[in-house]
Amino acid sequence: MREPTDGDKLLDLFLLRTKEPEYAVDMPFYTTGSIVAAALMRVAILGFASIILSQWLDSTKVWWIAMVSLWAIGVLPAWLQYQRFHEKVEAIADGTLCGACKHFNATNQLCMILDEHVTNEHPPCEGEAWEPKS
Numbered sequence: 001m002r003e004p005t006d007g008d009k010l011l012d013l014f015l016l017r018t019k020e021p022e023y024a025v026d027m028p029f030y031t032t033g034s035i036v037a038a039a040l041m042r043v044a045i046l047g048f049a050s051i052i053l054s055q056w057l058d059s060t061k062v063w064w065i066a067m068v069s070l071w072a073i074g075v076l077p078a079w080l081q082y083q084r085f086h087e088k089v090e091a092i093a094d095g096t097l098c099g100a101c102k103h104f105n106a107t108n109q110l111c112m113i114l115d116e117h118v119t120n121e122h123p124p125c126e127g128e129a130w131e132p133k134s
């Protein structure tokens with residue numbers, strides 16, 4: 001497993017990574033909650049930045065800068081992150097024992113009875129607590 005580089009840390013700091021890094025092995029790098037929280041945080045920061053910018057620029061320019069940056073930095077990364085997360089959950093749901101178990105919660109990629117994230121084809125319970133979906 002490789003360690004995060006400075007570039008990785010910068011992407012992580014601003015929550016802009018659009019696919020899971022190689023070093024995210026024992027827990028999902030993104031969940032629905034983290035994607036939404038990160039998007040709200042970026043939008044709030046951009047909102048404050050726009051208010052500050054409005055002190056120096058005219059309102060039309062600020063409005064355009066705000067709209068473009070909200071889309072490019074606030075919303076687009078969240079949408080891409082959600083697509084990646086959804087693809088990963090679908091792969092787990094279709095191709096693993098956990099995906100066919102009634103205790104698997106696809107919303108947060110979690111085994112609900114063990115309270116553990118399912119990250120690969122090996123079920124954390126080793127299959128002992130598996131129960132079919134009804």
Ligand code: SF4
Pocket residue numbers: 097098099101102103104110111112113114118123124125126127128129130131
């Ligand atoms: S009970 Fe076992 S098989 Fe079912 S989701 Fe949890 S870890 Fe996976």
